[in-house]
Amino acid sequence: MSQQAVYAALGVRGYEHRSIRLGEGSVIVRLQVKDQDVCCPGCGSDDVVRRGCQIREFRAPPIAHRCVLLLIDVPRVACEACGTVRQVALTGMAEGHRCTRSFVRYVIELRKVMTIRDLALHLGVSEWLVRTIEKEYLQQHFAKPRLKETTKIAIDELSIGGGHRYLTIVLDLTSGAILHVGEGKGADALSPFWRRLKASRARIDAVAMDMSAAYIFAVTKHLPDATIVFDKFHVVKLMNDKLSDLRRELFREATDGLDKQVLKGTRWLLMKNPDHLDDERNEPDRLQEALALNQPLATAYYLKEDLRQLWSQKTKATARKFLNRWIRRAESSGIRILQRFAKTLQTHRRGLLAWYDFRISTGPLEGVNNKIRTLPRTAYGYRDQTYFRLKLHALHTTHYALIG
8 A cells, every 4th residue: 555545544645754663552654744835824825934843743543453643844934924933734633632633533433332431542542632522523513403493392301410400401303402401490491492492483383391380381481383292101100100199098098907918019010011010920910909909099090001092092083082081080080189180181181182283202302311311421420511411412413322
């Protein structure tokens, strides 16, 4: 392979070759700027006088597990046109770093499939350099997510740091990109997003979210023409919570020791999808035993399972009839927890049935949230908040969440 081909592969062009040798675990290449390329870096004039030369070292992509070091003789020139004295500009070098642009691209590509630590060890550089290169790339490409083409979004909150810190996430349901990361939870965390959205003049048709009063107020105020779609997974989870509360209440009220014993181990069985009950652990029989001993618990359980069918009706009209029947059954059950929950669904029926107009949910956010929870170690424990937020905005482009 010719020297020109090797230098082209390394991303180095426009230099004269002086020497190449093998060092300890490295390839050291000596280059110099071509005479015809020596000009003023400020005005571009070639009417310059040389004022010495300095050797500068740059990193290039490795060859066969050996790091490549470029030693370049950089002339210092005095410009007769503008009067400045400076080193000549170097082609192919990354601004602000002692490495080539091809080295930067190499780092960015490998960061998609390697952790910071592993990549730093592979390249023989500091973790700080790897992180800085990636941060600058993310800043350039993901600092300001485009909102103009966005039509459907999902809003949800995420607990991180052991539950002591919350983030409010806004996701573009079409591209999968995180559009906004708000500190805390509630309406205030969305304020910067509404300002950017208004400036972008984007038209939002539908918003998927839970039945949080703060979110409902904020979306209604800032997106009066958008359709609110209450997330079905949050509704079912809320029903599971009510069922768990009922089981706990019945356990406290039970006087028979056998009833207490049966109810004691049924919390997760009540919440499980019936198809996921483990026969080997006798879970179906244990569940049936608990339901047979307690009629209110059985009523709530079967209502919970029926509620899942709300989102599998053929039309919106049949779904409306189904919801009306479900609410009536819950109200007539005589169980206060179910009656209060039925009132909640009645109040939010419009957003529940809106799923048949826009079949969206916050489900995609759950996958994103799982990735977010694996990021703290790559973000150095959140010490660099800017870097962490940029990583979130670029999360939809990664192959998987990186750890370590």
